[in-house]
Amino acid sequence: MSLLTPEIARWIVDAAYILVAFLFISGLKKMSSPISARGGIVWAGVGMIIATLVTFIAPFSEHALPTQLATNFGLVIIAIVVGGSLAWWSGRRVAMTDMPQMIALYNGMGGGAAAAIAAVELYAGNAHSVVFSTLAVVGALIGAVSFSGSGIAFAKLQGLIKRSFRFRGQQVFNLALLLSVAMIGVALISGFHATATAVTAFFVVALVLGITMTVPIGGADMPVVISLYNALTGLAVAFEGLVLQNPAMIIAGTVVGSAGTLLTQLMAKAMNRSLGNVLFAGFGESSSAAGGPVTGSQKPIEASDAGVMMAFGQKVIIVPGYGLAVAQAQHKVWELAQLLQTRGVTVKFAIHPVAGRMPGHMNVLLAEAGVPYDLIADLEEINAEFETADVALIIGANDVVNPVARTDKGSPIYGMPILNADKANNVIVIKRGQGQGFSGIENGLFYLDNTRMLYGDAQGAVNQLIQAVKSVG
Amino acid sequence: MIDGFIAIYIFMLAAFTGYEVISRVPVILHTPLMSGSNFVHGIVLVGAMYALFHASSTLEQVIGFIGVVLAAGNAVGGYVVTERMLEMFKSSGQKKPAGGHHS
Numbered sequence: 001m002s003l004l005t006p007e008i009a010r011w012i013v014d015a016a017y018i019l020v021a022f023l024f025i026s027g028l029k030k031m032s033s034p035i036s037a038r039g040g041i042v043w044a045g046v047g048m049i050i051a052t053l054v055t056f057i058a059p060f061s062e063h064a065l066p067t068q069l070a071t072n073f074g075l076v077i078i079a080i081v082v083g084g085s086l087a088w089w090s091g092r093r094v095a096m097t098d099m100p101q102m103i104a105l106y107n108g109m110g111g112g113a114a115a116a117i118a119a120v121e122l123y124a125g126n127a128h129s130v131v132f133s134t135l136a137v138v139g140a141l142i143g144a145v146s147f148s149g150s151g152i153a154f155a156k157l158q159g160l161i162k163r164s165f166r167f168r169g170q171q172v173f174n175l176a177l178l179l180s181v182a183m184i185g186v187a188l189i190s191g192f193h194a195t196a197t198a199v200t201a202f203f204v205v206a207l208v209l210g211i212t213m214t215v216p217i218g219g220a221d222m223p224v225v226i227s228l229y230n231a232l233t234g235l236a237v238a239f240e241g242l243v244l245q246n247p248a249m250i251i252a253g254t255v256v257g258s259a260g261t262l263l264t265q266l267m268a269k270a271m272n273r274s275l276g277n278v279l280f281a282g283f284g285e286s287s288s289a290a291g292g293p294v295t296g297s298q299k300p301i302e303a304s305d306a307g308v309m310m311a312f313g314q315k316v317i318i319v320p321g322y323g324l325a326v327a328q329a330q331h332k333v334w335e336l337a338q339l340l341q342t343r344g345v346t347v348k349f350a351i352h353p354v355a356g357r358m359p360g361h362m363n364v365l366l367a368e369a370g371v372p373y374d375l376i377a378d379l380e381e382i383n384a385e386f387e388t389a390d391v392a393l394i395i396g397a398n399d400v401v402n403p404v405a406r407t408d409k410g411s412p413i414y415g416m417p418i419l420n421a422d423k424a425n426n427v428i429v430i431k432r433g434q435g436q437g438f439s440g441i442e443n444g445l446f447y448l449d450n451t452r453m454l455y456g457d458a459q460g461a462v463n464q465l466i467q468a469v470k471s472v473g
Numbered sequence: 474m475i476d477g478f479i480a481i482y483i484f485m486l487a488a489f490t491g492y493e494v495i496s497r498v499p500v501i502l503h504t505p506l507m508s509g510s511n512f513v514h515g516i517v518l519v520g521a522m523y524a525l526f527h528a529s530s531t532l533e534q535v536i537g538f539i540g541v542v543l544a545a546g547n548a549v550g551g552y553v554v555t556e557r558m559l560e561m562f563k564s565s566g567q568k569k570p571a572g573g574h575h576s
Binding site: 042251353360 | 526
């Protein structure tokens with residue numbers, strides 16, 4: 001390694017990190033348009049590989065090599081192989097419907113890694129100045145909360161935790177935890193009590209805080225929470241980057257921190273929830289399911305009649321919801337749409353921002369079935385078009401088409417932007433039975449004069465519709 | 474070396490960059506983009522590697538090892554799921570995958 005002087009090693013590492021920062025930012029930029037998105041992740045991936053490889057050179061940029069470098073080199077390689085292959089294996093197998101919890105899991109791992117970096121620095125007593133130890137401690141707190149919080153989010157969406165745990169004074173309890181972790185943090189920073197025990201206590205309380213913050217939050221709000229933890233992990237990474245004086249970590253972490261914050265706001269807005277509400281209120285489980293001002297009766301329809309109605313229409317707008325994904329009926333729906341298209345019917349898919357488990361999730365599920373993205377319209381684009389549609393076909397969606405959100409001030413979803421499916425000439429709702437939806441709120445749409453109910457599971461009902469359209473000939 | 478005000482400048486400019494880069498993202502890409510940004514903070518791997526390289530006691534090595542395992546999981550898992558999602562996006566007029574035109 002005589003050619004690799006510390007100066008040359010330093011130069012290679014620094015130059016490579018500039019390239020890495022460029023690749024990450026342009027990758028993210030590309031990912032914000034559907035045309036270039038695929039290339040975006042590849043660019044960012046190349047950046048990650050360069051960053052990882054060049055970091056193996058980084059220890060040689062120091063005049064005194066780390067004491068156990070040979071052993072640690074081996075450990076690093078083993079750890080990358082173990083973590084990488086487990087993640088590769090799980091990421092390849094996960095079903096598209098389970099994507100949100102998988103993102104939560106990987107995100108939590110990142111937060112845990114940021115906390116681990118801080119732990120090594122704190123246990124070793126490396127952070128000498130007040131500024132650096134403050135950054136290390138704050139990053140550690142955020143990372144640890146993101147780690148355990150994301151773990152809970154994963155467990156909830158995966159169905160491992162079925163209910164939300166709430167008790168009297170929970171917020172006071174969380175505040176007390178936050179205060180105590182802050183006090184231990186200050187003690188660590190001031191250096192008076194920076195013992196190994198204090199460091200351990202700090203991480204234990206931080207991890208518990210992540211758990212108690214997340215357990216009361218209901219399943220419907222989980223996307224916002226995952227997005228928030230994603231932003232937090234970015235921030236934790238940026239802080240640890242400042243501690244380690246690593247520009248790639250500072251830039252990538254900060255970019256994710258701010259982009260993630262914006263994304264969290266967009267999601268919360270789409271769900272008509274404020275972030276404070278999500279974190280401290282705890283709707284999202286079933287709230288008071290009062291009957292409300294909904295009157296009338298649900299009118300059933302046979303699949304054959306519904307098929308005829310669509311086959312002879314000019315325009316059909318399909319509104320898919322999570323129920324469609326659960327029934328794995330995306331492919332069948334696309335088959336139905338293509339069948340209608342060959343008859344000259346204009347078919348569009350209307351996606352509410354929170355259809356699926358998180359914003360954009362339904363688009364992924366439809367894309368998986370082969371639906372081209374230019375047939376998929378979001379709320380602002382499509383809402384004016386419902387009035388000109390002959391049929392709005394609602395499959396497994398409920399709250400996002402509930403007109404009660406416009407009229408009933410007492411309803412928990414009042415004010416939420418909805419798809420104006422009720423404005424279509426005819427509305428066909430595919431639904432399992434007469435029960436209420438995910439949130440337990442009665443749906444006014446089901447009782448309108450122009451609405452017909454097609455009872456059955458999404459897969460079976462769509463299959464019947466396909467047969468019905470085919471038999472029209 | 475980066476410290477003091479230079480670090481704060483980098484932090485501030487990167488924060489604006491992150492905000493601007495995704496400010497006009499369509500809703501259909503929210504999930505893949507969240508996943509993509511989740512992948513990008515997998516750069517924590519670099520820091521975890523640094524920490525483990527410099528570990529001098531068994532305790533530090535154990536924590537550092539866990540850190541690298543978690544970080545590698547974040548980076549690799551984040552990439553795999555993002556790539557799988559984005560792979561599926563295509564437009565109806567798209568026969569040549571290289572084409573950037575959609576009808």
